[in-house]
Amino acid sequence: MRLGVGTLLRNLAPLVVGVALASILHFWIQPASGAFATKVLVDIGINVILAVSLTLVNGFTGQFSIGHAGFMCVGGYVAAAVTYYGSHRLYGDAFLHGGVLSWTAGQGGVAGPLLAGGDLLFVVACLLGGLAAAVAGYVVGLPSLRLRGDYLAIVTLGFGEIVRVLFQSTQPQLFLAGEIQSQSTWRLGTMLGGALGFTSVPFYSTLFWVYAFVALTLLATYRIKQSGYGRAFLSIREDEVAAEAMGVHTTRLKVRAFVLSSFFAGLAGALFAHSIGSINAGELGFQKSFDVIIMVVLGGMGSISGSTLAAIILTILPEVLRTATEHVNRYLPESYALPDLRMIIYSLALIVMMIVRPQGLFGLHEIWDFRKKARRHEGT
Amino acid sequence: MDALLEIRDLSIAFGGLKAVQDFSLTLARGDLQGLIGPNGAGKTTVFNLVTGVYRPQVGTVRLGSRVLNGLRPHQIAAAGVARTFQASRLFADLTVRDNVRIGCQLRATHGLWATVWRTTRHVADEARIRDRCEQLLATFGLTKRRGELARNLPYGDQRRLEMARALATDPQVLLLDEPAAGMNPPEKLALRELIRSVRRQFDVTILLIEHDMGVVMDICERITVLDYGVTIAVGTPQEVQRDARVIAAYLGTPETEAR
Numbered sequence: 001m002r003l004g005v006g007t008l009l010r011n012l013a014p015l016v017v018g019v020a021l022a023s024i025l026h027f028w029i030q031p032a033s034g035a036f037a038t039k040v041l042v043d044i045g046i047n048v049i050l051a052v053s054l055t056l057v058n059g060f061t062g063q064f065s066i067g068h069a070g071f072m073c074v075g076g077y078v079a080a081a082v083t084y085y086g087s088h089r090l091y092g093d094a095f096l097h098g099g100v101l102s103w104t105a106g107q108g109g110v111a112g113p114l115l116a117g118g119d120l121l122f123v124v125a126c127l128l129g130g131l132a133a134a135v136a137g138y139v140v141g142l143p144s145l146r147l148r149g150d151y152l153a154i155v156t157l158g159f160g161e162i163v164r165v166l167f168q169s170t171q172p173q174l175f176l177a178g179e180i181q182s183q184s185t186w187r188l189g190t191m192l193g194g195a196l197g198f199t200s201v202p203f204y205s206t207l208f209w210v211y212a213f214v215a216l217t218l219l220a221t222y223r224i225k226q227s228g229y230g231r232a233f234l235s236i237r238e239d240e241v242a243a244e245a246m247g248v249h250t251t252r253l254k255v256r257a258f259v260l261s262s263f264f265a266g267l268a269g270a271l272f273a274h275s276i277g278s279i280n281a282g283e284l285g286f287q288k289s290f291d292v293i294i295m296v297v298l299g300g301m302g303s304i305s306g307s308t309l310a311a312i313i314l315t316i317l318p319e320v321l322r323t324a325t326e327h328v329n330r331y332l333p334e335s336y337a338l339p340d341l342r343m344i345i346y347s348l349a350l351i352v353m354m355i356v357r358p359q360g361l362f363g364l365h366e367i368w369d370f371r372k373k374a375r376r377h378e379g380t
Numbered sequence: 381m382d383a384l385l386e387i388r389d390l391s392i393a394f395g396g397l398k399a400v401q402d403f404s405l406t407l408a409r410g411d412l413q414g415l416i417g418p419n420g421a422g423k424t425t426v427f428n429l430v431t432g433v434y435r436p437q438v439g440t441v442r443l444g445s446r447v448l449n450g451l452r453p454h455q456i457a458a459a460g461v462a463r464t465f466q467a468s469r470l471f472a473d474l475t476v477r478d479n480v481r482i483g484c485q486l487r488a489t490h491g492l493w494a495t496v497w498r499t500t501r502h503v504a505d506e507a508r509i510r511d512r513c514e515q516l517l518a519t520f521g522l523t524k525r526r527g528e529l530a531r532n533l534p535y536g537d538q539r540r541l542e543m544a545r546a547l548a549t550d551p552q553v554l555l556l557d558e559p560a561a562g563m564n565p566p567e568k569l570a571l572r573e574l575i576r577s578v579r580r581q582f583d584v585t586i587l588l589i590e591h592d593m594g595v596v597m598d599i600c601e602r603i604t605v606l607d608y609g610v611t612i613a614v615g616t617p618q619e620v621q622r623d624a625r626v627i628a629a630y631l632g633t634p635e636t637e638a639r
Contacts (some may be wrong), residue, residue, distance in 0.1 A: 007499075007500055010498075011497055011498045011499070219496075220496045223495055223496055223498060224492070224495055224496065227495040227502065227506065228481070228482075228485040228488050228490075228495070228505070228506070228509065229492060229495050231474070231478050231481055231482045231485060232482060232485055234471065234474055234478070234482075235471050235474070235482045238470075238471035238472060238473060238474060239469050239470075239471060239472075241433065241453075241465075241469060242465065242469035242470070242471065243471075243482070244432075244433075244452070244453035244454045244457070245431060245433075245453055245454075245457055245462070245463055245465075245469075245546075246454075246457060246462075246482050246483045246485075246486065246545065246546075246548075246549055247454050247457035247458050247483070247485075247486030247549050248454055248482065248485075248486075249452075249454045250454070256492065260492075363473075364473060364474075
């Protein structure tokens with residue numbers, strides 16, 4: 001296979017742009033925006049990865065998975081354990097050992113190298129988290145993707161619950177450096193904090209790393225959608241019998257979509273754990289899966305840009321609503337105070353959506369497809 | 381005779397219903413044969429048995445020297461047997477172009493990794509698929525409609541798109557399930573010519589199910605007639621048309637009326 005420098009540049013150009021944007025966010029936007037906005041931006045990035053990865057399965061192949069938080073959980077725990085215990089093994093403590101890219105301004109000294117050993121540890125942890133989730137996706141997907149529709153939904157729902165229970169029944173987390181040093185690596189793998197969750201995870205998930213992984217996710221999914229693989233995925237969703245007759249190995253492709261989707265969900269889980277400094281399976285139950293499904297359904301089943309947009313809106317909306325209710329409540333007597341409106345607005349939005357536009361905001365299409373279509377109409 | 385597709389003693393029963401019994405048929409390379417019979421005679425079941433949608437309980441299907449029965453539908457498509465469907469099974473929400481490209485994809489060679497990194501091989505593969513797709517669309521007069529969703533096509537165009545999509549898999553044998561259904565008379569006339577030219581241009585062997593006797597009798601060289609899952613006649617169009625059992629099956633006899 002010939003791979004010239006030119007081709008390599010063209011292939012990686014979108015990723016370079018993505019990393020450049022992530023750098024801009026990290027070095028200029030983050031210091032100016034303050035801690036709260038940074039937190040929201042990080043959440044947006046993580047939710048974009050979750051929504052786009054779920055669209056691979058629920059949108060492209062038309063299978064209905066409702067256990068996405070389970071894969072997020074697997075990736076989060078594995079990555080958190082790797083950085084926490086790994087950091088202890090390498091540095092003797094679980095503080096940040098990264099370069100400038102892993103430092104959030106306002107947390108103290110920003111001087112240092114661009115990348116340091118801790119960054120490598122973190123990136124490897126994220127990839128391992130993704131891989132662990134992918135393996136889980138394979139194990140769940142292989143037997144259950146022969147099932148259709150509702151049955152798969154039930155299996156994935158069950159999987160999410162099993163994951164939650166498994167992580168909640170792990171051994172207590174170790175915090176003392178001496179104890180950690182004396183344990184074998186395999187035993188450490190079972191000490192994930194149980195019902196208390198896994199805490200003290202170093203805060204590596206800066207805007208840079210989150211958005212670098214967002215760029216990677218968007219690039220990979222978009223290229224897949226544009227290729228023969230994407231078309232084969234879509235053919236399964238359209239008509240499985242016809243897809244088989246056209247030579248599409250439907251079972252294998254469904255499993256592949258599922259594994260890919262799980263990988264990115266695991267990645268999102270890893271970023272999540274390193275953004276809030278802990279991970280707790282109890283908080284990543286069915287409700288979290290459902291939040292992601294809402295994003296995919298609203299954005300359009302199969303639309304990458306639609307899911308992205310929906311993830312952005314649905315991450316900002318609760319914050320806006322919360323601020324708005326707080327403002328209004330200040331002028332209302334306490335007994336008339338408005339409750340948390342988030343779930344009410346979500347449910348209403350979903351109901352309206354299902355009536356008006358069941359295929360989601362963008363359906364299968366990307367946002368720019370509509371501009372193209374509009375131009376064509378003007379032309380003729 | 382150079383047998384390309386050899387179907388021997390194929391049988392399947394659904395519960396107590398013997399849908400197809402001891403069905404045998406041999407297609408030589410370049411043949412254009414017809415499979416007819418009243419509604420519910422088991423014609424589509426034969427197609428489903430050959431393409432692996434159903435597994436035959438008895439009998440064998442052979443393409444050249446390769447045994448096809450027991451294979452999954454996608455493996456049979458890869459072996460070189462393509463089909464269209466009676467009720468349209470197009471990928472309705474995809475464009476005309478993408479429908480055809482999914483068929484072309486069967487002969488592509490690049491993997492998932494190559495897709496994500498957009499390697500030279502992937503780019504070359506996609507370009508080849510695009511060219512082949514354009515060529516097929518041109519053959520079937522669908523070039524102008526390539527950007528439209530399949531569901532928005534007029535019925536006749538949908539039937540042609542089904543054929544284009546099946547041919548995209550580069551088959552040796554093409555099974556057409558009622559290609560003329562829903563077409564108007566001028567379209568049906570054009571279809572006869574189209575099927576003949578497809579056979580020449582793509583070098584395929586064709587077996588077609590069709591209710592329109594004008595089409596069948598005109599283009600098929602040999603016809604097999606099914607009734608209640610049983611083969612009641614085989615022969616040239618002239619022979620079949622004269623066959624008393626065929627006439628009885630289609631028009632009924634006082635005896636069958638009474639039943």
